[in-house]
Amino acid sequence: MNKIAIAIHGGAGTITRSDMTAELEREYLGGLENSLKAGWEILRKNGSSLDAVEAAVVALENFPLFNAGRGAVFTNEGTNELDASIMNGINLAAGAVAFVKNIVNPISLARLVMEKTEHILLAGDGAEQFARQMNVESANDAYFFTEHRYRQLLEAQAAGKVQLDHAKLTENDQRKTENEIQNSKSKIQNPIGTVGAVACDAFGNLAAATSTGGMTNKKFGRVGDTPVIGAGTYADNRTCAVSCTGHGEFFMKTLAAYDVAARMKYKNLSLGAAANEVIEDLFAIGGEGGLIAVNALGNIALPFNSDGMYRGFVTSDGAMNVEIYR
Amino acid sequence: MNKIAIAIHGGAGTITRSDMTAELEREYLGGLENSLKAGWEILRKNGSSLDAVEAAVVALENFPLFNAGRGAVFTNEGTNELDASIMNGINLAAGAVAFVKNIVNPISLARLVMEKTEHILLAGDGAEQFARQMNVESANDAYFFTEHRYRQLLEAQAAGKVQLDHAKLTENDQRKTENEIQNSKSKIQNPIGTVGAVACDAFGNLAAATSTGGMTNKKFGRVGDTPVIGAGTYADNRTCAVSCTGHGEFFMKTLAAYDVAARMKYKNLSLGAAANEVIEDLFAIGGEGGLIAVNALGNIALPFNSDGMYRGFVTSDGAMNVEIYR
Numbered sequence: 001m002n003k004i005a006i007a008i009h010g011g012a013g014t015i016t017r018s019d020m021t022a023e024l025e026r027e028y029l030g031g032l033e034n035s036l037k038a039g040w041e042i043l044r045k046n047g048s049s050l051d052a053v054e055a056a057v058v059a060l061e062n063f064p065l066f067n068a069g070r071g072a073v074f075t076n077e078g079t080n081e082l083d084a085s086i087m088n089g090i091n092l093a094a095g096a097v098a099f100v101k102n103i104v105n106p107i108s109l110a111r112l113v114m115e116k117t118e119h120i121l122l123a124g125d126g127a128e129q130f131a132r133q134m135n136v137e138s139a140n141d142a143y144f145f146t147e148h149r150y151r152q153l154l155e156a157q158a159a160g161k162v163q164l165d166h167a168k169l170t171e172n173d174q175r176k177t178e179n180e181i182q183n184s185k186s187k188i189q190n191p192i193g194t195v196g197a198v199a200c201d202a203f204g205n206l207a208a209a210t211s212t213g214g215m216t217n218k219k220f221g222r223v224g225d226t227p228v229i230g231a232g233t234y235a236d237n238r239t240c241a242v243s244c245t246g247h248g249e250f251f252m253k254t255l256a257a258y259d260v261a262a263r264m265k266y267k268n269l270s271l272g273a274a275a276n277e278v279i280e281d282l283f284a285i286g287g288e289g290g291l292i293a294v295n296a297l298g299n300i301a302l303p304f305n306s307d308g309m310y311r312g313f314v315t316s317d318g319a320m321n322v323e324i325y326r
Numbered sequence: 327m328n329k330i331a332i333a334i335h336g337g338a339g340t341i342t343r344s345d346m347t348a349e350l351e352r353e354y355l356g357g358l359e360n361s362l363k364a365g366w367e368i369l370r371k372n373g374s375s376l377d378a379v380e381a382a383v384v385a386l387e388n389f390p391l392f393n394a395g396r397g398a399v400f401t402n403e404g405t406n407e408l409d410a411s412i413m414n415g416i417n418l419a420a421g422a423v424a425f426v427k428n429i430v431n432p433i434s435l436a437r438l439v440m441e442k443t444e445h446i447l448l449a450g451d452g453a454e455q456f457a458r459q460m461n462v463e464s465a466n467d468a469y470f471f472t473e474h475r476y477r478q479l480l481e482a483q484a485a486g487k488v489q490l491d492h493a494k495l496t497e498n499d500q501r502k503t504e505n506e507i508q509n510s511k512s513k514i515q516n517p518i519g520t521v522g523a524v525a526c527d528a529f530g531n532l533a534a535a536t537s538t539g540g541m542t543n544k545k546f547g548r549v550g551d552t553p554v555i556g557a558g559t560y561a562d563n564r565t566c567a568v569s570c571t572g573h574g575e576f577f578m579k580t581l582a583a584y585d586v587a588a589r590m591k592y593k594n595l596s597l598g599a600a601a602n603e604v605i606e607d608l609f610a611i612g613g614e615g616g617l618i619a620v621n622a623l624g625n626i627a628l629p630f631n632s633d634g635m636y637r638g639f640v641t642s643d644g645a646m647n648v649e650i651y652r
Contacts, residue, residue: 087579092579092580092611093579094578094579098449098549099449099450117546118575119546119548119575120575120578120579121548121549121550121554121578122546122547122548122549123424123425123449123450123547123549124425124449124450124451124547125450125547126545126546126547126548127546127547129545129546129547130546219452219455219456220443220445220448220452220453220455220456221448221449221450221451221452221453221455222445222447222448222452223424223447223448223449224447228447228554228555228556229554229557229578229579229581230554230556230557230578230581230584231555231556249444249445249446252420252446252447252555252556253413253418253419253420253446253555254418255555255556255581255584258556258581258584258585258588259584259588262584262585262588262592263592265592266588266589266591266592266593267592267593285418
């Protein structure tokens, strides 16, 4: 049998020990461990990588501290809009949803798009209509209301700022008009706020899944990299499975997830070298974030160029590793 | 000065001489020529490739026979939902819109997303709200009503079929239930229906633009490859500018537009060889369509694996070439 492996992330950005309490740190690490266990249990019993990444992301979506599913940030209108995507490395089948509301587990809806339609990406009202046809679990707005997210929205609105999750407001930002901030990319610091999983199962099959609540105070139906196959998520048995997190637009223009696979295929790089190059190139154009990747030998890579990335992995030795800081 | 070049397409699929009248053929060729002229005039006067591809696509969007802008096909609800994207090879800046309604030139709205926001992709109501803020030209539904497109919707609905533009209904299709067709990829034949342009200007800068009305009778907010950077559109001065057309889902899972650039960067292939490989690989997994590509030396490639592709190009000799069939 093939060596099994799973890696997960809960977002990357400015995550420093000084901003963290011991209690909050324990909560985060517990959330990561629960997700890893959910995925690992499936892999260990010779389940599929697709089932494992879905289960791991479902656990992260249900955990209120990560920006996906229940813990999603609020848009400018005070709603929670959710994006997710999943890809099967066996046959390049993929499914994704963009800005759906009230769906408890967007990643499972993305999987249904992959398995029950001939499409890859469904968005908005249409995707919700599809969810109702599929009897996907939904919840009212109260389920998605988390105090800390709502406070972030009020703070962002007070500053007139479109914010990635966990972006901090400086005194300088407070003085900016919304328009100035809109036109100045550098004002959005510390991107964070996606969850994801990649896995290799006992049959050497790869899968990747990513889910997010987007950016605090976002407007205009902005779609980031998470529901874009090749940007936020990619899986191909011949190369690797990848899930990204960070400032989405940079991952979109560099096709970061697919680019790891492309460098393996066309440059014959190892998984680790390909993943590192992609994160270095991202940094070179000002993009902050990280990715998790696995290949069909059960090797993993978790590079990031931010201060921290909520992350965890289990490889063939069965030892569980969860980390936050650099 | 650099050698200038522009290439355009008006969709790929089953386009055969036997289905065409001489009059219709003249109309199509005239539409292609008008678009080429609009772009070429800009390049000839040392204008930018970005302005050239926008002008060429605006002309294609305004021409009622191509499936973009005015000539867009109808959705299941009898509406016209438009997608477009544009990318600047100088700095990898990109802009895109997905399922916007009543926008006369979605490609110009995509350019505003690129230039006036820090985002890449805006969708639905939010994108329309942004369009109003930018005072982008809109038109009522009557402007987008074209007799032949509405007939296609009625035919598709009678057959319970989600259709790519120009897909033909066979007697066999008529007997299928919608569900059977939904689950059988092979039933959707003859994909066609995007417009696009790529250009290299006198300064060696590359740009790409793509626009579409999607699929006849489409449901559930399906988003295809056109507004996805790397799938339908890509531009990078260091490699090439690419615009794709065909069965969108195949271009999405293979990242077809970016993949041409990746094969040039990482495998050191020529533009022509890279473009051909991408279309061959697409065919190998059952994907039908084509692409247009240009590099910074003013070379072009226009490979397709379908019966025909509405296409045209002008390179440094200034001669205008427009073609339809293989």
